[in-house]
Amino acid sequence: MTETLALPTDDTDPFGPEALEDPAELHATLREAGPVVYLTRYGVYAVARYKHVRAALVDWQDFQSAAGVGLSNFRYERPWRAPSLLLEADPPHHDAPRRVLSGILGPRALRRLREQWFAVADELVGRVLAEPEFDAVPALAEAFPLRVFPDAVGIGREGRENLLPYGDFAFNAFGPGNDLVNRAAPDVPRLSRWVDRQCAREALAADGFGARIWAAADRGDITPDQAPLVVRSLLTAGVDTTVHGLAAVLYAFATNPGQWQRLRERPALTRAAFDEAVRWQSPVQTFFRTATTDTRIGGTTIPGGGKILMFLGAANRDPRRWDRPDEFDLDRDPSGQVGFGMGLHQCVGQHVARLEAEALLTALAHRVTRFELTGPPRRHHNNTLRAWESLPMRARVA
């Protein structure tokens, strides 16, 4: 225990309203305190420097996911739903579902969607810009993924309004059982039932991501009972994350008009712009791991079974890794940012998110010369996501 006592400690609640509203101060405090900081409120080990976050992310042997990537430790506690075969699994169980989904969501598999998504983005942007002012969160950041992603998965039209609240709950559930969790809890059985129904073979249109997952089960690449859970991963992790990633990049350009100008002059920066926004805002702020056995990080021993809270958002602004980390800057190479994670659990849908962003930004860059906020932006609090409720703005059109 002496090693634990020698650790720097912090009693801040990283899931409290203050930290969720603006985590910058907490992130800086944790980064400066040391490679590992013990969070007394939850009895977990915080890691906030880029180097150590990245090392923990890639080291699946020492930092397991199967005990849950939230605060709850599945070694002792029952999860709120059957664990994810991807996010909450380690090799060897993780291998087959990951391989199947990586193929279905890989860049070459997405080529067939590119033209269509660019056309949908163009049509949507045309419609939104017809209004003098709009709220970019519902009008663009939510509307675009909700148009293209459920279609790409192949779920029906009915009930798609359940996707955002379900995802919001799932990401809240990685945190403690606070108000954010409790307020949504009554709706969860209904939302879960709806989502589970969409994962069935019969519910999925031919040729979508969902049908391809079932086809993989028919080939024996995964088992038939794994297929619905893999579809569920798409529906859980594929919507809210992209929504808040798109909101992040729209907020970035609304508050950095010079950078928008730069993107318009150099459209080849579009992909890097989205990753820079993901670095800068880190839509997924945190994930936990569990020390498989006693494991060292930066000279500190984490006891086996101990929970490690990795601050992706803090790592993405660690001045040890990034120059002027708080600036959104298209001249920066954001490669290596950990907003999508790193290693074998790295976001399997990252290429989907990047394609959605590229489609939307390209459509906007064709028309908009400048974004201006018309009111105060409002955050949406979530235990895991750095999210937006509202980004009221107007767009000057060329």
Added chain:
Amino acid sequence: MSANVATLTVAAKDEIAEGVVALTLADPGGARLPDWTPGAHIDVVLPNGMTRQFSLCGDRWDTRVYRIGVLREPHGRGGSAYVHDVLRPGDLVGVGGPRNNFPLVPSAGYLFIAGGIGITPLLPMIHQADLLGAEWNLLYGGRRRASMAFRERLAGYGGRVHLRPEDESGLLDVPAWLGTPRPGVRVYCCGPPPLLAAVQAAFRSWPAHALRTERFTAGAQDAPAREEPFDVELRRSGGTVTVGPDRSVLDAVRRAGADVLSSCRQGTCGTCETTVLDGDPDHRDSILTDHERAANDCMFPCVSRSRTDRLVLDL
């Protein structure tokens, strides 16, 4: 040596059976090696320029080393002879991948059939099947007991392992061993072409997808990997940059002003995929299948290089 050019040190070379050496490869700086799954292979670029593919047969929980088994092929094109006769501990080899064309799918039971050095990709599969508590059996044939590698390692599994040296028990009786189709059992076979043909013939009555095979022949790439610098033309932005052996294509083109986004820098995540307009890449990624590699229409510049004097990229 740049960390972006995957070069590993031969940390150990051990003769483990008649005509078979095991190589242990490690990063010269002791860094963690890219992840792999059972059935995966790596491309090894030997100091004489030959590229050969070898299955990984070690332990994926040990992140610092790769292990491969190399059979001396008297009628081969010289790669295995080089490994046996010339390569020594401390030498450096280039490494591409790991890639997996022979993945282990989930199943309640497995029959593994190995012929000779074809045991190598099956070893990590067996370890994994055992870990998962699956029902499994291994039929392992070879010319002579002394030529059959990894016998000691397999001995620990007891009665599940069936060694069949040809000089003691004749050719493998595949039809008798496969028997009638059993639901929930997958068959994994790796070995020389006659063994695969025998398994496929005996397999007709089994359901589709229950059999997975890997043909164990020398790798397709015969042209030596190049040590000399090559030029990369950026077709859209109009520049040309020379890439030396110590720098990745990714770093070179970024320095020349191309906006290529990357992430893992190991050829695994796919973020830096770049369209190739002309020239033949030397693919070192973990993503493309052999078929996709042969198309030569895209590459992952974080790890892949060039076989030709000039590569033209859509940048």
